[in-house]
Amino acid sequence: MGMKLRRELPLHFMILPGLLFIVIFSYIPMAGIMIAFQKFIPAKGLFGDQKWIGWDNFEYVMNLPNFGQVLWNTLFIASLKLVLGLIVPIVFAVLLNEVKNEFVKRSVQTTIYLPYFLSWVVLGGILIDILSPSGGIMNSFLKAIGLPQVFFLGDNNWFPGTLIISDVWKNFGYGTIVYLAAITNIDPGLYEAATIDGANRWHKIWHITLPGMRMVIVLLSVLSLGQLLNAGFDQVFNLYSPQVYESGDILDTFVYRIGLLDAQYGVATAVGFFKSVVSLILISTSYFFAYKFAKYRIF
Amino acid sequence: MERTTVQRGLNPALRGRRFEWFPIVNTTFLILVALLCILPLVHIIAVSFSSSAAASAGYVKLWPVDFTLASYEYAASRSEFWQSMVVSLKRIAIGTPLNLLLTIMVAYPLSKESDALRFRLVYAWTFFLTMLFNGGLIPWYITVKELGLLDTIWALVLPTAVPVFSVVLLLNFFREVPKELEEAALIDGASHWTTLWRIYVPISKPALATLALFSMVEHWNSWFDGLLMMGNPANYPLQSYIQTIVIQQNLSNMSRDDMLNLALISDRTLKASQIFLGSLPIILAYPFLQKYFVKGIVLGSVKG
Numbered sequence: 084m085g086m087k088l089r090r091e092l093p094l095h096f097m098i099l100p101g102l103l104f105i106v107i108f109s110y111i112p113m114a115g116i117m118i119a120f121q122k123f124i125p126a127k128g129l130f131g132d133q134k135w136i137g138w139d140n141f142e143y144v145m146n147l148p149n150f151g152q153v154l155w156n157t158l159f160i161a162s163l164k165l166v167l168g169l170i171v172p173i174v175f176a177v178l179l180n181e182v183k184n185e186f187v188k189r190s191v192q193t194t195i196y197l198p199y200f201l202s203w204v205v206l207g208g209i210l211i212d213i214l215s216p217s218g219g220i221m222n223s224f225l226k227a228i229g230l231p232q233v234f235f236l237g238d239n240n241w242f243p244g245t246l247i248i249s250d251v252w253k254n255f256g257y258g259t260i261v262y263l264a265a266i267t268n269i270d271p272g273l274y275e276a277a278t279i280d281g282a283n284r285w286h287k288i289w290h291i292t293l294p295g296m297r298m299v300i301v302l303l304s305v306l307s308l309g310q311l312l313n314a315g316f317d318q319v320f321n322l323y324s325p326q327v328y329e330s331g332d333i334l335d336t337f338v339y340r341i342g343l344l345d346a347q348y349g350v351a352t353a354v355g356f357f358k359s360v361v362s363l364i365l366i367s368t369s370y371f372f373a374y375k376f377a378k379y380r381i382f
Numbered sequence: 383m384e385r386t387t388v389q390r391g392l393n394p395a396l397r398g399r400r401f402e403w404f405p406i407v408n409t410t411f412l413i414l415v416a417l418l419c420i421l422p423l424v425h426i427i428a429v430s431f432s433s434s435a436a437a438s439a440g441y442v443k444l445w446p447v448d449f450t451l452a453s454y455e456y457a458a459s460r461s462e463f464w465q466s467m468v469v470s471l472k473r474i475a476i477g478t479p480l481n482l483l484l485t486i487m488v489a490y491p492l493s494k495e496s497d498a499l500r501f502r503l504v505y506a507w508t509f510f511l512t513m514l515f516n517g518g519l520i521p522w523y524i525t526v527k528e529l530g531l532l533d534t535i536w537a538l539v540l541p542t543a544v545p546v547f548s549v550v551l552l553l554n555f556f557r558e559v560p561k562e563l564e565e566a567a568l569i570d571g572a573s574h575w576t577t578l579w580r581i582y583v584p585i586s587k588p589a590l591a592t593l594a595l596f597s598m599v600e601h602w603n604s605w606f607d608g609l610l611m612m613g614n615p616a617n618y619p620l621q622s623y624i625q626t627i628v629i630q631q632n633l634s635n636m637s638r639d640d641m642l643n644l645a646l647i648s649d650r651t652l653k654a655s656q657i658f659l660g661s662l663p664i665i666l667a668y669p670f671l672q673k674y675f676v677k678g679i680v681l682g683s684v685k686g
Contacts, residue, residue: 093574094491094499101488101544102508108525108541109512115521129524175415178408187409193672194416197423200664200671202603204621208628208657209422212429212650218440220425256419260676284404317606321629335519342520343610355518363515382492382506382550 119353125346140353149332156243157333160314163247165307171251172258173300177292179259180266181284192263196256203253207321210249211236236322239330246331250318261303262296269295302377309366312358334358423661430454430654437651453655463656465616466623469535469608473619474601477539481597482590485548490578492549493556509546526611537611538604538619545600548593555589556582592674599671602663624660628653 111129119140121133144150175195182188198206213220214235222232235245273291282290316335323331334354342351373379424444429437433448441447457463488509496502516522522541531537559582567577583590608622615626631649664671 090574091499094494097487097574097578098491098505101484101549102505104484104540104543105509105512105546107529108522108543109516112517112521112525113515115517115524118521118524125524129521129528175412178412181405181408182412183405184409187413191412191416195419196672197665197668198419200599200603200668201423201661202605202621204603204605204625204629205657205661208624208653208660209426211629212426212654212657213422218438218650220440220443223440252419320606321625338519343523348520348524352518352520355520359515359518366514381510382553 116352116356116359118349119356121349123349123352125348136349140349141357144350144353144357149328150337152329153332153334153337156330157312157314160243160246160319160331160333161311163243164250164315165310167247167251168254168258169300169304169307171255172262173296175255175259176262176266176296177288179263180292181288192256192260195259198253199257201253203317203321206249206253207318210245210322214245237324237326239327242323242327242331246315246318246322249322250315253318258303262299265296265299266292298377302373302379305369305373305376306379308369309362311365312362423665426654427658430651430658432651434651437654453651454659456652457655457659462615462618462623463620466618466620469538469617470602470620472535473538473604474598476535477542477601478594478597480539480543481545481548482594484544485552485593486578486583486590488544489549489552489556490574490582493553509544509549513546523610532611533613533617535617538607539601541607542600545593545597548596552586552589552593555586559585588674588677592677595667595671595674598667599664621660624656628656 115129118129118133120135120137122136122139123133124131127133179188179191182191214222216222216232216234216237221235225232233241235241269291273295274287277287277291312334314333314335316333316339319331319333319336320339323336335358338351338354338358341347341354370379370381421444425442428444428446429442430453431446431449431451432442433450433452436442436447491499492502492506492509494502499505517525526532526537526541531540563581563585564577567581572580603621604619605621605625608617608619609625612618612622615623618626
């Protein structure tokens with residue numbers, strides 16, 4: 084027993100520094116959620132003698148005239164990103180798999196996930212430039228083919244669509260890699276057998292390739308459900324402006340503005356808490372189903 | 383190759399029955415989409431090397447017009463640019479080794495069986511829970527503030543010191559290491575510490591390289607924490623600096639519709655050059671990135 088403990092103890096020490104960081108920077112902020120129930124005065128400190136006001140901050144937020152709109156924007160933008168973000172990589176992986184020229188296949192593959200590695204600051208800067216209503220290359224192009232000019236980032240009718248499409252554009256390369264990996268694992272014998280039976284390209288995609296990807300598709304769709312309240316702070320923050328708050332303001336940007344810019348710490352924490360709780364439920368549920376249907380285990 | 387031979391040999395009826403339009407349409411489509419992924423960047427680079435007159439008149443497409451380095455010279459002449467570059471490099475120099483060290487030290491014990499490490503599941507859930515739930519922006523900000531880290535480099539590297547997702551990847555990787563190696567070391571009297579650094583770490587080099595790249599890209603690309611935690615713009619990392627001059631300025635300018643004043647015109651090439659500089663390390667590292675990341679991404683997403 085003593086021998087075993089002597090062997091085990093170093094492992095506990097080894098994990099200690101990491102644990103300390105997690106406690107300080109993850110668990111103390113979790114405890115800080117109590118701010119949501121306080122009339123928080125920063126000068127008194129996180130664990131100071133603050134005034135408790137129950138659910139007042141939550142009621143205040145619910146009664147804000149634009150809260151419903153913000154919630155709607157979040158759900159609308161996030162769910163469209165989610166659906167397109169699933170479908171586009173699947174389609175792309177299947178099409179890419181049909182390319183027999185290895186050089187083309189690899190070049191396309193290499194190219195499509197470059198945007199994934201660039202920050203939203205960089206991509207935001209690029210989009211603002213090319214989508215600009217005056218002199219942006221996109222509008223020059225629209226003008227050249229005789230279409231009207233569009234203020235993509237300043238028009239409430241266009242802004243959500245621009246967000247969704249640019250998000251899919253940034254991220255679809257990542258998903259494509261994962262799906263291609265899944266396709267690579269399909270037994271080539273199945274295709275040969277199908278060919279002998281007279282199957283054409285579409286039959287083979289429908290009956291072999293897609294079913295072969297099914298597990299990964301289920302897994303990634305289930306896991307992405309947890310992101311339903313994440314409409315993408317980095318992206319929206321770098322692309323929006325007061326003109327498009329109506330269609331583009333999401334929970335995270337809302338928290339940032341009322342919390343840090345207006346210094347309403349309690350109110351903003353209440354919104355953040357609401358979001359965290361809903362996300363926790365969504366993510367736990369999605370992990371549960373991922374385990375159930377795809378035997379996915381995180382550790 | 384072999385497959386087509388089989389196909390032709392066994393079923394000649396399928397061969398040359400009609401014009402094969404699909405491969406051509408498909409390949410063309412894929413190449414077009416691939417171009418859509420890099421042409422915006424190529425365009426920005428072209429703008430950054432063009433004269434401000436050509437850029438503002440919209441002559442620049444994919445190649446610089448009236449090639450000039452003026453915007454880069456201007457960027458380089460600003461001390462704020464170099465200051466923020468130094469902050470970014472410092473951040474990577476401190477943050478990446480710290481991330482790797484803590485990832486290794488947390489992943490190793492967690493990769494053991496529960497009977498070799500009491501409370502293993504408690505530890506594992508303690509780390510994992512932080513991926514499911516967090517205190518949100520405001521409590522996080524206040525915590526960092528009350529620790530007195532605002533306006534120091536530590537505000538950028540300490541809160542993300544333990545990348546839990548990397549821990550999960552690495553602990554799964556460690557589990558694949560053959561048990562016999564560790565047992566042999568144990569018989570030779572090696573401690574856990576020795577076993578970790580002499581056996582596990584060397585054997586996991588590809589995984590660690592992936593995680594190092596993850597961490598570097600993360601540190602380089604982060605901008606919001608810099609904006610939030612640094613009251614003094616002199617402490618901004620490069621991405622935060624670019625955010626303030628490219629994004630924030632541009633948005634305030636966009637609301638004014640008449641943009642044809644001179645100050646703004648030279649602004650455009652300047653912004654383009656900063657955008658390019660902000661993405662340059664990623665573009666340079668891309669060949670390495672993609673070699674390792676494909677494995678890393680697949681490892682992280684489709685295991686199990």
